[in-house]
Amino acid sequence: MIKRVPATESMIGIAGDGKSIKTEDLKWVVNPYDEFAVEEALRIKQEHGGTVTVLSLGTDKTVDAIRTALAMGADKGILINDSAAANSDSLATARVLAETIKTLSYDLIIAGMRAVDDDNYQVGPAVAEFLGIPHISMVVKEEISNGKIRCQKTVEGGTFEVEAALPALFTAQRGLNEPRYVSMPGIMKAKKKPLEIKTLADIGLSIDDLGEPKTRVVNIKFPPERSAGKMIEGDNAEAKAAALVKALKEEAKVL
Amino acid sequence: MAEGVLAIAEQMDGVFKNAAFEAVSEGKRIAQSLGISLTALVMGNNIEKTAEKLAEYGADHIVVVDDPLLQDFLVDQYTDAAAQVVKEKQPEIIITGATSIGKDLCARLSARLGAAMATDCVELHIKKDQCKVTRPIYGGKVLADLVLEGFPKILAIRPNAMGAALNPSEAVVEKFEAQLQEGNSKFLDKTMETGKTELTEADVVVSGGRGMGGNDYTIIEELASVLEGAVGASRSAVDEGWRPHSDQVGQTGKTVSPSLYIACGISGAIQHLAGMSSSKVIVAINKDPDAPIFSHADYGIVGDLFEIVPAITREIKKAKG
Numbered sequence: 001m002i003k004r005v006p007a008t009e010s011m012i013g014i015a016g017d018g019k020s021i022k023t024e025d026l027k028w029v030v031n032p033y034d035e036f037a038v039e040e041a042l043r044i045k046q047e048h049g050g051t052v053t054v055l056s057l058g059t060d061k062t063v064d065a066i067r068t069a070l071a072m073g074a075d076k077g078i079l080i081n082d083s084a085a086a087n088s089d090s091l092a093t094a095r096v097l098a099e100t101i102k103t104l105s106y107d108l109i110i111a112g113m114r115a116v117d118d119d120n121y122q123v124g125p126a127v128a129e130f131l132g133i134p135h136i137s138m139v140v141k142e143e144i145s146n147g148k149i150r151c152q153k154t155v156e157g158g159t160f161e162v163e164a165a166l167p168a169l170f171t172a173q174r175g176l177n178e179p180r181y182v183s184m185p186g187i188m189k190a191k192k193k194p195l196e197i198k199t200l201a202d203i204g205l206s207i208d209d210l211g212e213p214k215t216r217v218v219n220i221k222f223p224p225e226r227s228a229g230k231m232i233e234g235d236n237a238e239a240k241a242a243a244l245v246k247a248l249k250e251e252a253k254v255l
Numbered sequence: 256m257a258e259g260v261l262a263i264a265e266q267m268d269g270v271f272k273n274a275a276f277e278a279v280s281e282g283k284r285i286a287q288s289l290g291i292s293l294t295a296l297v298m299g300n301n302i303e304k305t306a307e308k309l310a311e312y313g314a315d316h317i318v319v320v321d322d323p324l325l326q327d328f329l330v331d332q333y334t335d336a337a338a339q340v341v342k343e344k345q346p347e348i349i350i351t352g353a354t355s356i357g358k359d360l361c362a363r364l365s366a367r368l369g370a371a372m373a374t375d376c377v378e379l380h381i382k383k384d385q386c387k388v389t390r391p392i393y394g395g396k397v398l399a400d401l402v403l404e405g406f407p408k409i410l411a412i413r414p415n416a417m418g419a420a421l422n423p424s425e426a427v428v429e430k431f432e433a434q435l436q437e438g439n440s441k442f443l444d445k446t447m448e449t450g451k452t453e454l455t456e457a458d459v460v461v462s463g464g465r466g467m468g469g470n471d472y473t474i475i476e477e478l479a480s481v482l483e484g485a486v487g488a489s490r491s492a493v494d495e496g497w498r499p500h501s502d503q504v505g506q507t508g509k510t511v512s513p514s515l516y517i518a519c520g521i522s523g524a525i526q527h528l529a530g531m532s533s534s535k536v537i538v539a540i541n542k543d544p545d546a547p548i549f550s551h552a553d554y555g556i557v558g559d560l561f562e563i564v565p566a567i568t569r570e571i572k573k574a575k576g
Contacts, residue, residue, distance in 0.1 A: 008506045008526045012396040021397065032507050091365060091372070116506055118392050118399075121374055122362040125330065129366035134331055134440040137359045140500070150443070154501060155328075155355040156272075156455060158447035162329065164440040174507060175500035212404070214371035218387070219400040223532060229539075229552040240556050241566035244538065245574055247554055252536045254459075254515045255482075255571070 001097055001111040001127070002034035002056045004065035008116055019217050030065045033112025035072075036172035039179040040142065041110050042073045048144060051075045053104065057085060057096050063195065070190035071182040077195040084200055089213040090118070094126030096210070099203045101131060106167055108149065113138045113171035124171040134164040138173040260286045260293045261346035261407075262314070263337060265356055267328070267447075269305045273456055274352025274412075276312050276419035281412055282350045283313035283422055285381050294318055294344055295426075298336050300326040306428050313422035316429060318344070324435045327445060328356050331438040334363045339433045341368060346407050348381065353411035354455075361411045371403035374411040375510070377533070394506030394529035414455050415512045416533075452485040454502065459484030459515045460534070462504055463492055464527075466520015466541060466560055470497035474564045475519060481571045487511065487531075489521045505530035517567075519560045523548030540564065 006012065006026045013022035030038070041052045054069040056062050057080045066077035078100060085096055101109065109131075111124035121137075128135030140159070141152040150163045154173050164170075182190075200206065232247065234240035249255045262282035264275035279295050286293035295314035297306040299321065306319045320336045337360065341349065349364075351357045353375045365372035377398070378389035386403045388410060403410075454460060459482040463475045472486060479486045488498035490505050504511055506526040516534035520541060521527060528551055531537070539552035540560045549555040556563055 006393070008394065009524070010393075011525065012393045014397065019399075021393070089371075091369070094366060116394055119375060119390075119394065120362075120372075121358040122365060122372055125359060125362035126366035129334075129363050134438060135363070136440065137330070137362075138355055153355075155445075156453040157451060158445060160328070160445045161443040162440060163443055168439070173500075174503070214404045215373060216402050216404075217399045218402050220392075220397050221400075223391070223395065223398055226532070226537070226551055226553065229537075229549060229555050231549070232554055232556045237558060237562035237566040238570075240558060240563060241570045244554055244556060244567060245570040248515065248536070248538070249574065252515075252553065254536045255574070 001109065001123070002038065002054055002065055002069055003031045003112070003115045004028050004056070004058055004062045005031045005115055005117040008032065014220050014222070019220055021220065028061065028064070030068050031112050031115045033114060033116070033172055033174070035179040036174065036176045037110040037112050038069045038072050038074060039177045040172060043177065044108065044144065050107065053078060055097060055100060056080070057088065057093050059086070066195055067190050068182060070193045070195070071186040072180055073186065076193055079195065079197045080200070080203065081197050082199040084207040085210065087213055088210065089215040090120045090122035091126055092210045092213055094123045095130060096200065096203070096205065097123065098127045098130035099205050100198070101127070103203055108166060109169040111169065111171050113173050124169060128169040131169070133167050133169060135169040135171070136162050136164055137171040139170045140173050140175040142170065259291050259344060259346045260348045260350060261341065261344055262293060262295045263349065263351035263357070263360070264295050264297050264309055265352055265354060266297060266299055266302060266305060269299070269302055271305065271308065272352060272354060273419065274354050274357065274414045277414065277417055278350050278352045278412060279309050279312040279314055280419045280422070281379065281417045285348060285350070285379065286315070289381065289383060292316065294346065296320070296337065296340055298325045298333055303428055303430070310424050310426040311421055312419060313424050314426045315424060317426045318429050318431050320431050320433045322433065322435055324437065327442040329440055329442045330359050330363050331440050332435055333360050334367055335435055336433040337364055338367050340431055341407065348386070349407050349409045351411050353413050357411050361409050365409050368407065370407050370409050371405050372409040373401050373403060375413045376410050377413050377416040379410060379412070391510070391533070394526065395510055395532060396525070396529050413512070452483065454485045454487055454504070454509050454511055457485035457511070458513050460487045460504070460511050460513045460531070461517045461519065462487035462489065462521060463519045464489035464521030465491045467492060467497060472498065474561065474568070478517065478564055478568045481568055481575070482515070484513070489527050490524070518548055518552070519564055521548055522546045523551060
């Protein structure tokens with residue numbers, strides 16, 4: 001499962017409506033965590049066989065993101081493109097993806113642990129819940145054998161080792177792998193790979209099934225500007241260090 | 256009829272995370288402003304005694320789900336247990352800390368309950384008729400105000416963003432018998448680094464970037480150590496293999512909001528700034544006076560970090576006596 005997002009080096013601007021971002025002039029990419037997911041899927045295919053399908057909910061423009069994943073080596077793509085799903089929050093997105101997956105046969109679903117745009121960490125686990133399968137999030141290592149997947153997942157200050165019976169879903173954390181670069185032949189091949197574009201009706205959902213989004217952005221603002229900094233001067237490292245520690249203690253009061 | 260706030264307090268091996276106290280404290284503030292009660296929920300194994308501590312942070316009721324199947328965090332079982340408590344208590348708001356575990360649980364629980372969810376909230380504005388939260392998006396480059404609808408609403412609050420406050424209550428621990436079974440997943444093992452302050456929870460973070468020139472972070476570690484803080488790194492330092500992925504601060508790493516952030520040899524790429532700009536005080540040390548980091552720092556020092564960082568360490572040791 002992948003999502004098309006603005007590249008992380010992008011400057012984010014606020015659009016005139018005050019509740020969305022300016023989308024002109026942005027460079028769009030496959031969400032970096034989803035790239036880890038695609039890469040891991042390709043490695044699993046290499047070892048265990050099978051087919052890698054790339055799934056996304058998006059717009060006409062998401063075709064590029066799916067083609068990128070196909071160019072990396074995925075076998076086929078599915079794009080759910082329906083104006084009725086355009087305002088989906090993460091939960092509704094998960095619902096659409098899960099309903100699509102129900103129409104396919106699968107052993108393993110991999111998603112990025114979060115998308116670097118809305119940073120909500122919700123879609124992967126929610127898809128697993130809607131499908132009634134186990135999930136393991138923030139995975140940095142996985143191993144599949146005897147119908148089970150064994151993963152190392154990160155938590156603050158350490159790692160957990162968790163096993164789940166297939167079919168299962170896991171979400172990819174940074175450190176899982178180094179995604180391959182797309183090659184020219186890869187791009188050429190990707191153009192010929194199947195990419196199905198479906199509407200909600202095609203997967204048996206109606207706009208009423210989705211309902212009104214339960215979360216809605218009402219305003220976007222920039223974080224408070226930091227006041228202009230102060231340069232610490234001094235004749236040598238010792239003097240500068242002393243002046244800094246004094247300032248941190250007496251002015252900033254953080255020591 | 257939905258009523259009350261439910262704060263899920265995270266513990267591991269009988270020790271609460273700081274985030275647990277923050278969730279209970281913030282839950283108390285909400286409950287007080289709405290004139291409703293706060294129930295704290297603790298899930299684990301042999302944690303009845305541990306749970307009593309939540310009375311210090313103002314819980315009106317403390318509910319414990321004590322079960323060997325909850326010995327370690329497994330999202331399936333924890334979701335089952337939490338969903339059963341929610342079904343009985345019918346809270347209007349569920350609040351917890353946005354740790355790795357908290358985020359994972361909230362995501363699955365939101366789907367189970369069909370509930371609106373927002374994670375990494377840095378501000379909550381909750382009134383009788385409106386639940387509005389502020390959370391960073393695009394890695395913290397902008398902040399979004401979100402309105403959540405329906406019942407219940409699940410809010411995961413960013414560690415360190417809202418303080419924990421002592422507010423003693425007379426709550427007694429009440430046991431909740433959840434119906435749990437071994438599911439399709441199994442917890443095998445955990446490896447925890449002991450004695451290391453976790454980046455996202457640290458009050459002081461000292462980070463090293465490309466300017467470190469290699470994987471010797473001794474001077475950074477020494478400064479972090481005298482400040483009882485954690486060590487972070489920029490993406491380029493991680494990409495070079497100098498530091499583990501778990502140390503990365505930035506849009507594709509961790510977001511930190513310590514009281515003091517010291518950036519050493521970090522130029523200040525937009526992705527890095529996104530991950531640390533909510534720190535209360537930022538110090539930048541860089542040999543390049545034009546490094547973009549300086550325009551985001553409260554205090555800047557131009558110079559050789561290999562001279563300046565050890566000098567700061569010595570100065571702080573001296574000040575501490």
